Amino acid sequence: MHEEPRYFESFELGERRTTLSRTITETDFVVHAGHSGDFFPHHMDEEFCKTQPFGKRIAHGTMTFAIGIGLTATIINPHAMTYGYERLRFPNPVFIGNTIHTEIEISRVLDDPKRPAFGQVIESCSVKNQKNETVLFCEHILLVKKQGSH
Amino acid sequence: MHEEPRYFESFELGERRTTLSRTITETDFVVHAGHSGDFFPHHMDEEFCKTQPFGKRIAHGTMTFAIGIGLTATIINPHAMTYGYERLRFPNPVFIGNTIHTEIEISRVLDDPKRPAFGQVIESCSVKNQKNETVLFCEHILLVKKQGSH
Amino acid sequence: MHEEPRYFESFELGERRTTLSRTITETDFVVHAGHSGDFFPHHMDEEFCKTQPFGKRIAHGTMTFAIGIGLTATIINPHAMTYGYERLRFPNPVFIGNTIHTEIEISRVLDDPKRPAFGQVIESCSVKNQKNETVLFCEHILLVKKQGSH
Amino acid sequence: MHEEPRYFESFELGERRTTLSRTITETDFVVHAGHSGDFFPHHMDEEFCKTQPFGKRIAHGTMTFAIGIGLTATIINPHAMTYGYERLRFPNPVFIGNTIHTEIEISRVLDDPKRPAFGQVIESCSVKNQKNETVLFCEHILLVKKQGSH
């Protein structure tokens, strides 16, 4: 983790990066339940899950999001801030023992409609498992200062 | 937390519910950093934060999401599943010691374009602090089985 | 979890409820040791446990109590408070991977000998594993306000 | 923590010991909620608690029990096992920042009615705060092997 200042103008469409990977453990499931307060049996009750389509416990969507986005937190850009997220989807479940990483691609760059000193950089984030299946997709919208703006 | 089966047809536009509240602690900040792997100084470095606009540590957006949505996890509807989230925004920061709850309103109900046996229920979720300021907004899209569908 | 105000008069002998279930994980064992400070080898040392009658690590009794009672914490009755617990017993051990739930039956209702405005409601709590074996039994004594008392 | 084998015959009425002390932190509150799944506002919602008689968050009874008993787990007696607990009471609340320890006194020793090879040793456990107020009382019933029994 380190600082790397970048202004809006330097972001290019199609730029890509891939994070390190991390194995999702039963511990992560239990920590997330205790952290979020969501003890739904889909995440916490192995016996119930045996009777369900997937046959085993599946990760909280909020955990896949927290860890998937957490994996991308390696470069601090003091000129950028998160504006929001769009199109958050969970195409495949995450099971205990899966190993996930996140692939980021800059899919859009545009002027911010209300803030002339900022542009929007949209990162398409795909969290993928060890079989290269996408388990979470979202668009991360960043507000990034323009170089000429200060 | 209990089970309450509901089919698509029973959801009504404008239906509202409010969750219990929970005080966000320094512990939650530290747990979330360790859980997500995101140790950015905005969340973890009190000295750095003193030099920033907010003057103190601010919560990870992914934590506000995980806890804000976690607060809503009180009723298990076996006929519903999460399809995704839209328009995730963070209008105000969450600080250590803030007390948050979530207000949910059904803002749209529609047929699912691809799955005739399901409808979409859109819950507008507003996570609010003790001053009634919205700290997170999102739309939660649920796929809910239609009663006539089985 | 939601609020549901009930006065003493509304509790009936023989009333029953059953909680959701939760799989007890190795993580719960480790968290409980770290939380309680009890690192006895019966809970923490797999090699030692192989030489003991049960052949594997067994849960702390205090954990079975904390989680077993925690599972019942789904309805907030503002007119009730815990007075204490009696006859706490551990008829069978809890192992890593067991799935437990709690069954509650109102086994006694009586006037409180010292507080005329309150009655006592005794809930017999049986924490059971996936084989329906009781792993913890106790009586939970509640003080509940009488309706005519305010 | 160390092993110290003792048979039933060696326990004497009135024998006392006192544990070390430990400050109960907000972290312990949050960990216990996440561990037990009990997020009742009495423990977790500072704003709600301001409107209640005690004016601040109070510890889960199950946590005071887990930590209070955990503090006593310093001597492993291979000839003893927990049979159960009686008369669990919470005479005073535990607040964040309180420092607690446990005082143990052997209050009864008796033959076990059903197991001739064992005796029962009853430890009266008083968990006390820094003002010497009792915050938890219980009787811990131990089954201890008799020396002549093997």
Add this chain to the structure above:
Amino acid sequence: MHEEPRYFESFELGERRTTLSRTITETDFVVHAGHSGDFFPHHMDEEFCKTQPFGKRIAHGTMTFAIGIGLTATIINPHAMTYGYERLRFPNPVFIGNTIHTEIEISRVLDDPKRPAFGQVIESCSVKNQKNETVLFCEHILLVKKQGSH
């Protein structure tokens, strides 16, 4: 854990003690990563580790140190304090499921060169796994008050 005051003069060369054992779990790996902020793939990415010489995740050295030394924390000597550690080595890796304990031998006792009221007691600490392989070695240097010094 208990207090046992000892002055420098009472420590003897060759004195030994052995701690209890503890099984290192996947939970410990995940907790340590989150606590230290070190999410290197050698500890956290099972798929990456399959391609490495050991074939599976290996413990953080800092965790083996923290737990190995933590196991020795059973006797509080108010006359002693840690001065530092020397020759910290990791001769063998620790894997998930290994059970470790620590063996301590007093390997040197000497006057402290700068503090006439204190002596140095050097404990050679060997953390060993269930196969009796040393997984960590270090020398713990203690400053211990001399009896004639107060």
Add this chain to the structure above:
Amino acid sequence: MHEEPRYFESFELGERRTTLSRTITETDFVVHAGHSGDFFPHHMDEEFCKTQPFGKRIAHGTMTFAIGIGLTATIINPHAMTYGYERLRFPNPVFIGNTIHTEIEISRVLDDPKRPAFGQVIESCSVKNQKNETVLFCEHILLVKKQGSH
């Protein structure tokens, strides 16, 4: 965190880097006690600490080490591995609320006496608080592959 392969020959005496900072919280104290099993009153008992020279709880040395070294874990060099640590010292205590970072300087580079394909790189690590006082010092010995060695 990212990979950056470097052979022994590229390390230069006097090379420096400084990590990000992190505020040490009460949560870290509690997590470390639970993780290491060390509940000594110097770290956990606020009332006892009021009677001691520092007047408040002080961090476990093993925690300052784990977090101080953890802060340096930002660049993965596949050609390097930890051989050990020397001269671990704790010149000043760490208190709750202190903000620490680590400064690293390459203080020695030498051939490894037994492994011709490797050199030793010694990093002098100084963990410092927000007043620039050193709270931990150690020498981290790395074995690094030589470029000509494969």
